Amino acid sequence: MGPLLRIATAGSVDDGKSTLIGRLMYDTKTIFTDQLAALERASSERGEAAPNLALLTDGLRMEREQGITIDVAYRYFATPRRTFIIADTPGHVQYTRNMVTGASTADLALILIDARKGVLEQSRRHAFIASLLGIPHLVVCVNKMDLVDWSKERFDEVREEFRRFSLKLDVQDLSFIPISALHGDNVVGRSAESAWYEGSSLLHHLEEVHVGSDQNLVDARLPVQYVVRPHQDFRGYAGTMAGGVLRPGDEVAVLPSGCTSRIARIWGPGGVPVQDAFPPQTVTVELDDHIDVGRGDLICRPNNRPHVGQDLDATVCWLSDRSTLTPGATYLVKHTSQLVRTSVEHLNYRLDVNTLHRDESAGSLTFNEIGRIRLRTQEPLHYDPYKRNRGTGSFVLVDEVTNNTVGAGMIIGPAAQQPADVVWHAPAVSRDQRATRGCTVWITGLSGAGKSSVAAELERRLVAAGRPAYLLDGDNLRHDLNSDLGFGRADRAENVRRTGAVAKLFADSGAVAIVSLVSPYRQDRDAVRAAHAAAGIDFVEIFLDTPLAVCESRDPKGLYARARAGAIRGFTGIDDAYEAPLDPDLVLRPSDGDPAALASAVLARLDR
Amino acid sequence: MSTTYELTHLQALEAEAVHIFREVVATSPRPVLLFSGGKDSVVMLNLALKAFWPAPLPFPVMHIDTGHNFDEVIEYRDAVVDRLGVRLVVSSVQDDIDSGRVVEESGVGASRNRLQTAALLRGIADHGFGAVFGGARRDEEKARAKERVFSFRDEYGRWDPRNQRPELWNLYNGRHRKGEHIRVFPLSNWTELDIWRYIRDEAIELPSIYYAHRRSVVARDGMLLANTRFLTLSEHEEPVQMRVRFRTVGDATCTGCVESDARTPDEVVDEIAATRVTERGATRADDRISEAGMEDRKKEGYF
Numbered sequence: 001m002g003p004l005l006r007i008a009t010a011g012s013v014d015d016g017k018s019t020l021i022g023r024l025m026y027d028t029k030t031i032f033t034d035q036l037a038a039l040e041r042a043s044s045e046r047g048e049a050a051p052n053l054a055l056l057t058d059g060l061r062m063e064r065e066q067g068i069t070i071d072v073a074y075r076y077f078a079t080p081r082r083t084f085i086i087a088d089t090p091g092h093v094q095y096t097r098n099m100v101t102g103a104s105t106a107d108l109a110l111i112l113i114d115a116r117k118g119v120l121e122q123s124r125r126h127a128f129i130a131s132l133l134g135i136p137h138l139v140v141c142v143n144k145m146d147l148v149d150w151s152k153e154r155f156d157e158v159r160e161e162f163r164r165f166s167l168k169l170d171v172q173d174l175s176f177i178p179i180s181a182l183h184g185d186n187v188v189g190r191s192a193e194s195a196w197y198e199g200s201s202l203l204h205h206l207e208e209v210h211v212g213s214d215q216n217l218v219d220a221r222l223p224v225q226y227v228v229r230p231h232q233d234f235r236g237y238a239g240t241m242a243g244g245v246l247r248p249g250d251e252v253a254v255l256p257s258g259c260t261s262r263i264a265r266i267w268g269p270g271g272v273p274v275q276d277a278f279p280p281q282t283v284t285v286e287l288d289d290h291i292d293v294g295r296g297d298l299i300c301r302p303n304n305r306p307h308v309g310q311d312l313d314a315t316v317c318w319l320s321d322r323s324t325l326t327p328g329a330t331y332l333v334k335h336t337s338q339l340v341r342t343s344v345e346h347l348n349y350r351l352d353v354n355t356l357h358r359d360e361s362a363g364s365l366t367f368n369e370i371g372r373i374r375l376r377t378q379e380p381l382h383y384d385p386y387k388r389n390r391g392t393g394s395f396v397l398v399d400e401v402t403n404n405t406v407g408a409g410m411i412i413g414p415a416a417q418q419p420a421d422v423v424w425h426a427p428a429v430s431r432d433q434r435a436t437r438g439c440t441v442w443i444t445g446l447s448g449a450g451k452s453s454v455a456a457e458l459e460r461r462l463v464a465a466g467r468p469a470y471l472l473d474g475d476n477l478r479h480d481l482n483s484d485l486g487f488g489r490a491d492r493a494e495n496v497r498r499t500g501a502v503a504k505l506f507a508d509s510g511a512v513a514i515v516s517l518v519s520p521y522r523q524d525r526d527a528v529r530a531a532h533a534a535a536g537i538d539f540v541e542i543f544l545d546t547p548l549a550v551c552e553s554r555d556p557k558g559l560y561a562r563a564r565a566g567a568i569r570g571f572t573g574i575d576d577a578y579e580a581p582l583d584p585d586l587v588l589r590p591s592d593g594d595p596a597a598l599a600s601a602v603l604a605r606l607d608r
Numbered sequence: 609m610s611t612t613y614e615l616t617h618l619q620a621l622e623a624e625a626v627h628i629f630r631e632v633v634a635t636s637p638r639p640v641l642l643f644s645g646g647k648d649s650v651v652m653l654n655l656a657l658k659a660f661w662p663a664p665l666p667f668p669v670m671h672i673d674t675g676h677n678f679d680e681v682i683e684y685r686d687a688v689v690d691r692l693g694v695r696l697v698v699s700s701v702q703d704d705i706d707s708g709r710v711v712e713e714s715g716v717g718a719s720r721n722r723l724q725t726a727a728l729l730r731g732i733a734d735h736g737f738g739a740v741f742g743g744a745r746r747d748e749e750k751a752r753a754k755e756r757v758f759s760f761r762d763e764y765g766r767w768d769p770r771n772q773r774p775e776l777w778n779l780y781n782g783r784h785r786k787g788e789h790i791r792v793f794p795l796s797n798w799t800e801l802d803i804w805r806y807i808r809d810e811a812i813e814l815p816s817i818y819y820a821h822r823r824s825v826v827a828r829d830g831m832l833l834a835n836t837r838f839l840t841l842s843e844h845e846e847p848v849q850m851r852v853r854f855r856t857v858g859d860a861t862c863t864g865c866v867e868s869d870a871r872t873p874d875e876v877v878d879e880i881a882a883t884r885v886t887e888r889g890a891t892r893a894d895d896r897i898s899e900a901g902m903e904d905r906k907k908e909g910y911f
Contacts, residue, residue, distance in 0.1 A: 004617040071772065073753045074746045076799050083617040085797055097774060104776040212614040226630040230663035238659075240627045240778065245613070269626045270658035278613045280778075282626040284661070295634050319774045334779050337634070394777045403783040405773045 004083050005206060008106035008135065010091045010099050010126040015112040016143045020181035021075060021088060024203065027188040030077035072102045081207040086110075091122050096129065096353060096368040097319045100408055103133035104394070107211045111140045115148045115178070119161045121354045127162070128353055131169035132315065132370070132410070134390055136214040138166075139175045141202060145194065146180040152196045168356060170387070173209075177202050215279045216389045220244030220252075221306065222277070222299040223336035223392070228284055236267065236284035237293055242336060242391030243384070246277045246285070246299070253302040253466065254293050255382045257607070258436045260302050260466040261289040279391065291465070296338040298382045298392075302435075302466075306384045306392055309432030310377045311345075311415035315386075316397070318365040320406035323399065325365040325373070331406065335381050335395035342397075345415075346374040374415050380437065386410035431508065431536070436468055438507035440500075440532060441602060442515045444525060444581065445544030446573045447559055448551035453595035454544065454588070455516035458602050462512050470506050472499055474517035487570055493524045500528030507537045512606070520572045522579040542602060543584040548573050550590060618806055622655065624778075625794035628757060629659040629741075631780050632792050633666050636739035639792075640697065640732075642911065643669035645681040645688075645815055646857040648743030651803055652795055654812055656741070657692070668695035670737075672728050674720040675702040676838040676860040684815040699731030716842045717828075719862045725910045729765040732789055739782060739790045742911050747799045757796045763787040765909030800855075801880050808873035819876070820853045820868045831864035855880075 075086040087102030109130035185191035221243035228236040264286040266274040333342040350362035350371040386393030397407030414432040462469035485491040506513035532539035552560040563571035689696045704710045758780045782790045824835040824847045835847040852865035870876040
């Protein structure tokens, strides 16, 4: 028994889809005699002379009574060469949701066209959805060829018409097969009716199509799904490979922390040692270092990372008939093993699935509609564009109140810059494309409060964890960049402004900029915060609240003594004011512990 | 050595099931696995153990006990639970009958099949289980072919086929409120033949009645029913000795057996590959109630 092929079919009763599936199942001896007997019994109860193969696939009573198919049904059949799973969905426009669902896991899409009718709106819609969902292989069965006398000209016409349309789509592999599902021509075996047709039968094609290379084997991605920790000596990160190949000994990085380590061992289910882990294997990975890794994190290679970011553009299909998608609404987004809250920032356009026309005036998406949206997530996602990786590029939206799955999304990429934001040359590299995401940690407090000790420890810890960080120490900057500034109010404001601007550049480049600066005036600090906010960079203000008496008793540089003696004028805390932050992101006090403990508190705040 | 980076179909199905187990345990506070000693639940338990290796099974197993059991299956159940050190919860139909919560059918053809639903829902509610692993497969029956892997149940345990959550990629949504729960079917995409090939390849032990043995049986409605102490015979029925095996294991009063000489997993695989009758069609009186038999029971909260 060979590998698995997942097939999505779409179509209505008229185009013979059910008959084709019934034919495939019957000719591969998948329909059992008791199923056939039940079928004949049901058909005769409905007053039909011949067994109605459609009844095989219409599972629910409501469907049988109304002669419609309302949901995705899964069918199974196998040949000695391969095992097949068919996700069978109805073809009407009302069922776009089901088609998207069935197509989401498919390797191959089967589209039926009635030879007499040619390429209908419905055929185009099926092809579009197959291409949207990134199904690598598309097989078009031109059915009911017996009703057009097996005309090669008619087949060629239909093929050309479809091919012209498909040029607008992203289809990698397209095949056409003339068949008669009713009589079984070219379904399992080649038909004598179509001597002019030189291709293979449908089943032969399905058995032969090569899907092994459809997986992304380049970008190693392992979303951590579950941490297996039976005892102190074993800490395994379990997950399903979503891309690339990982091997024991490989250098890896863990997102979002950016910590690097090496793979010690890889285990398959039940503890089978694995040498090459590739999608869609489920594995448990042990790392050389004891770094903090949890569900929702992603293991990748240090030099091949996904995008990490909170603003992203996506194509979404709305799946709910009880609500609509409107800008401003919030949902939960389930992406790999991450579950975070997100808001819909913008609806760019609604797509007409029949004409591919983009309606930019649309204000909402309703049931079965597809459109392009921009999301802002509360926590960063680590993702790839859907076109590059279906596993790390797909998500679903969940309604927080009803818990229902309401949207299916395919990530296009980081949100494109809005024109109004571009006040200078737009960078060729967006922040999300950088290896890490930076921020500014601004430590303010009196002289002698312990800022430099905490800042130095914080920098050391970040760098040790593989995260770029750089300490901008107020004293050190006064040696060059700010060497022209004194300690008057205006000079101090300029000192804070320049340091803030430098910190912002470091943070923008992906580093954690750590600023250790008295920065006594609230207004100056707030201006730096505002500049960061405008650039979309996180700014974490930390107030090191060491009482003046403690600072003065420490007096590491002997400055307080000199200020008390009147040798220094305008010294903060003595004869110049220190304006404590009104709403700092974190307050640290000496009673909280030594500099290492205080640095840990900052790290914990950063990891939030 | 060249590597093809392609899984066999059984490896792909195993990976899918392992992913599902891990997803549920990572997101649901109180899962439980329905364990009857039947082959599907045995394979399911095996996959669950593999998913969390080297840790022990992070949830208990629950048996819905009709009281009409095959002795071999109960022995097997207790031996497995004992050997693996997993916690077993039993919810018994007899308790419901004794307390008057349900009324037992009587006479020829009487079965406790339908009464299992009450015991199942009571077991789930009593223990506050939020996710319930079941061994149902989509190839078994028409209504099951349309059920999700993560299947939502309302506070009454009911399945609403028209209101199922869309299920895309491998992104499963098991969120539910207190009192509601999720049924999870890790074997959704397995066929009977896949199950047996896996049992063969993994050398999984099963209750002995899955293999050919001689026993006293009664022919009824085109099926062979085991002549056990639970079966009420009509005056025309005459038990005969035959060489049989069971394709499914459920309530002893409605689970039929088939004539067979297959004594090993290999022989069973060969037999099934050649058979022309589905396992439920051959052996389950409970599915013959009507064309929509399974759908109706599922809506009430059945497995």
